[in-house]
Amino acid sequence: MVTIAFVALPQACGRGEVEGEVTDAQGCRTIVLPESDGWTSTGALGSDDSGAGSESGAGSESESESDSGSESTSESDSGTMTMGGGVCGDGVEGEEEACDGGGVDGAGGDCAPGCILNECGDGYVGGDEECDGGEGNSDVGACTSECKNNVCGDGNLYVGVEACDDGNVDGDDGCSAVCAVEELRVFVTSASFTGALGGLVEADDQCAKLAVIAKLPGVYMAWLSDGMMSPATRFGLGQGYSGRFVLVNGEVVAEGWGELVDGTLGGAINVNEEGMGMVNGAVWTNTAADGKAGGGAHCKDWSAGDSGSKGWQGDSVKGDGAWTADPNAQQVNCNGYARLYCFQVKQTMR
Numbered sequence: 001m002v003t004i005a006f007v008a009l010p011q012a013c014g015r016g017e018v019e020g021e022v023t024d025a026q027g028c029r030t031i032v033l034p035e036s037d038g039w040t041s042t043g044a045l046g047s048d049d050s051g052a053g054s055e056s057g058a059g060s061e062s063e064s065e066s067d068s069g070s071e072s073t074s075e076s077d078s079g080t081m082t083m084g085g086g087v088c089g090d091g092v093e094g095e096e097e098a099c100d101g102g103g104v105d106g107a108g109g110d111c112a113p114g115c116i117l118n119e120c121g122d123g124y125v126g127g128d129e130e131c132d133g134g135e136g137n138s139d140v141g142a143c144t145s146e147c148k149n150n151v152c153g154d155g156n157l158y159v160g161v162e163a164c165d166d167g168n169v170d171g172d173d174g175c176s177a178v179c180a181v182e183e184l185r186v187f188v189t190s191a192s193f194t195g196a197l198g199g200l201v202e203a204d205d206q207c208a209k210l211a212v213i214a215k216l217p218g219v220y221m222a223w224l225s226d227g228m229m230s231p232a233t234r235f236g237l238g239q240g241y242s243g244r245f246v247l248v249n250g251e252v253v254a255e256g257w258g259e260l261v262d263g264t265l266g267g268a269i270n271v272n273e274e275g276m277g278m279v280n281g282a283v284w285t286n287t288a289a290d291g292k293a294g295g296g297a298h299c300k301d302w303s304a305g306d307s308g309s310k311g312w313q314g315d316s317v318k319g320d321g322a323w324t325a326d327p328n329a330q331q332v333n334c335n336g337y338a339r340l341y342c343f344q345v346k347q348t349m350r
Helices: 199-213 256-260
Strands: 004-008 021-023 028-032 061-065 071-075 183-188 219-222 244-247 252-255 282-284 313-315 341-346
Touching: 199 219, 199 341, 252 256
Parallel strands: 183 244
Antiparallel strands: 004 028, 021 028, 183 341, 219 341, 244 252, 282 313
16 A cells, blocks of 8 residues: 655745655645555656656556455546456456346345346345245245235235135126135025016016115126027126125035036025025026026017916026926926026126
């Protein structure tokens, strides 16, 4: 290390008045310590009009070398620039460093502690990572295997926090906007009707009216098929629906659309809109166990109530395929009375 002292003189002095010093016309004297072991002399700033002495102005340059072999070069006006420092955390990428973020232990951005490149799973949150739990990263935990926060709608089920996650935050698809399993209510009507229902739209309206009276939320439609439409085509649920179908009393009928139409129910649909059990099981349907239209027995698209027209019924006491397509009731006179199955198809009235 070189110690350089700048001393202001009261008046100008000439060059060479003191051995080992250089003075300039402004009266400034630079004393340079003599060279010895462990010291490196440095040319002093300032010169007289004869040009003797050290270089002045922007051309001055100093070089020093430490015991560790680190090397630095500085230039005036443009500031100080360090080259090849090799010290992790100095912000300069050395020859043996993969990176250097300049932070603690070289961490910063895509550079992890120790001046190594950051990667998902190293326990350091850097770059575009939202989290990094190291070996604890998991698609069923708080931080996914891609170092993203596990949130509702990302398609990753956060065990213990989310009941479901279908990759979106939509409702009426089995998994709600807060990743809770949706439940759609099902009931058999307390009222009975002839086959002259007024078509599918009027049958749906009968379900809606009874739901309103019972103060049940959501949108309801009749489990009914005519010559063109069926629950499979008009409910808007389909195989992708994973929510539960439950009775008004909370008992599960089926887990998702797939179970609803596989030929066997988890429980018979034998409870009405008020939660009361029903004994008389005759229900107008013309619908097969797979949710599709059962045939031509639909009381002339549910407009006829005469004995000459026929309709197909199900049995609300049954839990097998006969719940909707009773083989013993495929050709029932339309002037008889039967109930309807009503299914909630949306959580709200929107």
